[in-house]
Amino acid sequence: MGNGETGLYYLVSGLSAELEHFINTGKRPEKDVGTDKEYHVFPQEQEAQMIKRWTELGMTVAYRRQQVELACRITIVYMKVKNPRTDLSISMIPWFVAAGRPYPIFAYVYAIGHYQRAEKKSLEEAAAAVRKLFGISGFHKSTVSRSLNAKDGFIDDSRHSQPLEPEALKEPGFLYGNPAAPYQPYESVIEQVSELLTACPSIEALKRDFGEKLKHLPEPIRRAGGISYALGGVPDKQFEIIVRSEPGNRKPGDHRKRPPRTRNKGLKPVQRPLKFVDYPQREENRKAFIAICRQAALDAAIRHHQFLI
Numbered sequence: 001m002g003n004g005e006t007g008l009y010y011l012v013s014g015l016s017a018e019l020e021h022f023i024n025t026g027k028r029p030e031k032d033v034g035t036d037k038e039y040h041v042f043p044q045e046q047e048a049q050m051i052k053r054w055t056e057l058g059m060t061v062a063y064r065r066q067q068v069e070l071a072c073r074i075t076i077v078y079m080k081v082k083n084p085r086t087d088l089s090i091s092m093i094p095w096f097v098a099a100g101r102p103y104p105i106f107a108y109v110y111a112i113g114h115y116q117r118a119e120k121k122s123l124e125e126a127a128a129a130v131r132k133l134f135g136i137s138g139f140h141k142s143t144v145s146r147s148l149n150a151k152d153g154f155i156d157d158s159r160h161s162q163p164l165e166p167e168a169l170k171e172p173g174f175l176y177g178n179p180a181a182p183y184q185p186y187e188s189v190i191e192q193v194s195e196l197l198t199a200c201p202s203i204e205a206l207k208r209d210f211g212e213k214l215k216h217l218p219e220p221i222r223r224a225g226g227i228s229y230a231l232g233g234v235p236d237k238q239f240e241i242i243v244r245s246e247p248g249n250r251k252p253g254d255h256r257k258r259p260p261r262t263r264n265k266g267l268k269p270v271q272r273p274l275k276f277v278d279y280p281q282r283e284e285n286r287k288a289f290i291a292i293c294r295q296a297a298l299d300a301a302i303r304h305h306q307f308l309i
Contacts, residue, residue, distance in 0.1 A: 007080070007089035007203065010193060011301050012041050013294060015094050019076070023096060023104070023290060026070035026135045038065065038075045041094055046186040047079070053190045054081050059197060064091060069102055071135030083197040090193050095297050096290075098307050105307070106293035107134050108147045114239045115144060125274065129241055132276050133286050234296075238289050241282055243275040 018039045021029050028037070040047060051061045060082045067075050076097060082089035096104040107130050115126040123141035130139045200206055276282065300306055 007082075007091060008196070008206070009099065009301075009307075010090050010092045010189070011095045011298060012092055012189075013095050013298055016040060016043055019094055022070065022074055024287065027072050028074060036075070038077045040077045041079070041092060042186065050079070050186055050190055054194065057194055057198070058084070059194070060084055066093075066097060066099070067102065068097060068104060069136060069138065070104065070107075081193055081197065086197070086200065086202055088197055088200055088203055090197060092189070092193075095294055103136055103139065103143075104134075105297055106290050107136055107139060108143075109293055109296070110134070110239070110289060111139070111144045112147050113234060115148065117236060117239045125242060128274055129239075129276075132274075133241060133282055133289075234289075234292055238285055238292070241277050241285060243277060245275070 015023070016039065018029055018032075019041065021027075022039070027033075028035075042050065054061055062080050062082070063077050064080050065075050065077055067073055076094065078091060078093050078097075080089055080091045091099070093099070096106060098105050098108075101108070110133065111126045111130050114129045115121060115123065118125065123144045126144045127139050127141045130136060130144075277285075297307075
């Protein structure tokens with residue numbers, strides 16, 4: 001369900017080759033570097049078949065666009081199918097997109113998880129970790145702060161009673177490479193979207209229906225640890241990319257006694273640059289976390305009819 005919108009979202013887990021490349025590398029395919037090419041969610045042939053069928057059923061189909069940024073910025077083109085008789089619509093967006101947000105969903109979730117798991121709570125360090133891991137130069141601590149507020153809304157709205165369960169975490173070897181999900185057969189997408197748009201009288205009816213179901217779910221998990229509990233299935237090592245040096249670390253064999261340094265109280269302390277784990281370790285963490293979030297985002301949508309944040 002959208003946040004305050006008069007429509008629904010269909011999360012697509014199996015994407016076009018170009019979008020999978022963007023998610024896996026943070027960049028456009030080499031053939032498109034330096035261009036402003038737009039990327040569709042479904043392959044062109046599938047998309048044409050879907051539009052043809054929905055038009056025959058009396059639905060209208062329009063294209064919507066949203067920019068998303070990693071190491072570069074791209075424009076994603078997705079279909080919005082509408083039943084003109086009920087005004088209900090369904091937008092088919094990639095699993096990593098949250099409407100109106102400039103960054104992929106896994107960037108926000110990583111920032112939240114890093115902040116919550118860190119011994120030293122620092123919005124700036126959480127933002128720096130996201131910038132380093134995903135190459136998002138514009139990700140700042142203010143974004144982390146807003147994300148932390150957003151996760152409280154998710155916990156309350158969904159009445160979340162158990163951790164998100166990325167099923168793939170249980171599969172042997174998952175963290176060391178997981179193939180991309182296959183395309184959803186477009187016939188099943190056509191059938192599911194058509195059935196919902198035809199059978200449902202309005203968005204208000206859906207809200208009433210799901211609202212009644214949510215009333216019977218357990219209390220929110222805020223008392224059980226909030227978002228830390230919700231992301232409890234994610235291993236700690238996924239968030240360990242900042243290297244901490246021991247305080248007062250000296251070179252081996254240096255046992256000289258030094259007098260205390262005189263400090264100028266008028267000078268601000270120098271902020272030392274953060275150190276991160278090496279590139280191979282970051283790449284392993286990045287790819288594993290993206291795969292984890294793919295499963296968690298779908299899990300949140302299926303169980304709670306909500307975006308992950």
